[in-house]
Amino acid sequence: MSSRRPVCAVCGASVRSPFRPPPAEMAPDLDLRPGEPTRSTLPRWLQVCGGCGAVAPDLAALPPTAAAVLGSAEFAELRTRLPGCLPFLRWAMLARPEERREALLQAAWVADDAGDLAEAVSLRRLTASAWGEPESPESALRLIDVLRRAGEFELARARAAALDPDAMDEVSAQILVFQRARIAAGDAGRHLMSSVVRPPASRPHVAQARRPKPARRGLWGRLLGG
Known part of the structure; x- marks a missing residue:
């Protein structure tokens, strides 16, 4: 039986299957960041489409609104002083509202790992503003x-x-x-x-x-x- 390779929901380019991290063997943080060895795989959690540049854990599951956001000046001009945070911030812009807070929180985890307290604080404030009730x-x-x-x-x-x-x-x-x-x-x-x-x-x-x-x-x- 042949299996079809997943494609980007925005441009239709072939993409890899979503990353499946190993199960955590250590306790999570109180914000539910998983323990090791899952914690160290954070940079691999997102896919980047080689066709259009969309970013998400599962490019095949991006919402229909992603195409318009991807073509916006705000997306193109998105900047951060920590390059490792950028994919998560891009995902936050493309994501469904209920996923946005997780994307921003994961960007804060990247800042934690980089030892940039000021950036981690800023990203957590963005996370809180996106949390909703x-x-x-x-x-x-x-x-x-x-x-x-x-x-x-x-x-x-x-x-x-x-x-x-x-x-x-x-x-x-x-x-x-x-x-x-x-x-x-x-x-x-x-x-x-x-x-x-x-x-x-x-x-x-x-x-x-x-x-x-x-x-x-x-x-x-x-x-x-x-």
Whole structure:
């Protein structure tokens, strides 16, 4: 059986299949940047079309709006002081709205790896502005981490104050408590999920007695093996 090679959704040029990174063996960051060995493969996550210059993790899945953006002066003039960030910023311009924040956050990860704190902060602020209203507690916690690491402590504090740990699963509640403490301390540093999540307490909190909370569900469960 023959398989058709994928093509760019903008120009129809033949492109390689999307990159599949190896599974992470170490804990992710609180913004869900994966641990190693996945982390080191970041420069390979995007495809660049040899025909039209479009950029995306999957060029065959670009939205119909990408062609107009690709031909715009804004796309052509896009600049960054870190060349490694440029593909992710181009993807952010071409991506669907729900993907834009991930593209910008991944550009911030590139800046992290380059040791450029100022660029990483700037990109995280762009990420936060593109985030929109979080669609889940996990999304809200990621946004809080983005704001904290960007030094936007007042915005991060307000977001954290609006969340109720008693209405969350155990892992989310632990992350929220940790984030509140780091925000209060003015800590804009990187933290691993493994440094936050504690084993279940032997005696439940009174709120847990009223409404049992599953220890690990959804996104956190998949990440932490629960």
